[in-house]
Every structure is written in structure tokens, then in C-alpha cells.
């Protein structure tokens with residue numbers, strides 16, 4: 001399983017603050033959005049779940 005970020009991301013930075021091992025803010029097409037980095041998703045599962053809950057626009061889910 002891998003976390004994914006959909007187009008509704010507003011670039012608030014919360015997921016990166018909660019789990020910087022997995023989420024990183026990036027400038028893409030003049031927008032700041034969260035991208036999923038290569039990481040051990042299993043080890044970071046709890047923090048990814050926390051980021052999913054904390055995301056204000058429900059942009060993160062497990063693939």
C-alpha cells in the first residue's frame with residue numbers, strides 16, 4: 001500500500017509537518033502541493049494515517 005495525494009491538495013503543509021518521511025511540499029506548475037516520497041510506508045503507517053485525518057481537504061488516501 002502506498003499513500004497518494006489527489007488534485008484537491010491546497011498545499012497547506014500539514015502532512016509534511018505530521019510525516020516528513022513521506023510527504024514533501026513541492027512547487028509544481030506554479031502551485032505548492034504535497035508529493036509522496038519513496039519511503040517505508042509500512043513503518044510510517046500511523047503517521048500517514050494521522051496526516052490523512054489532519055488533511056483539511058481529504059486529499060490523502062491509501063492506494
Ligand code: SF4
Pocket residue numbers: 005008009010011012013014015016023033034051054055056057058059060
Ligand atoms: S495536508 Fe492535505 S492539503 Fe495540506 S499539503 Fe497535505 S495533502 Fe495538501
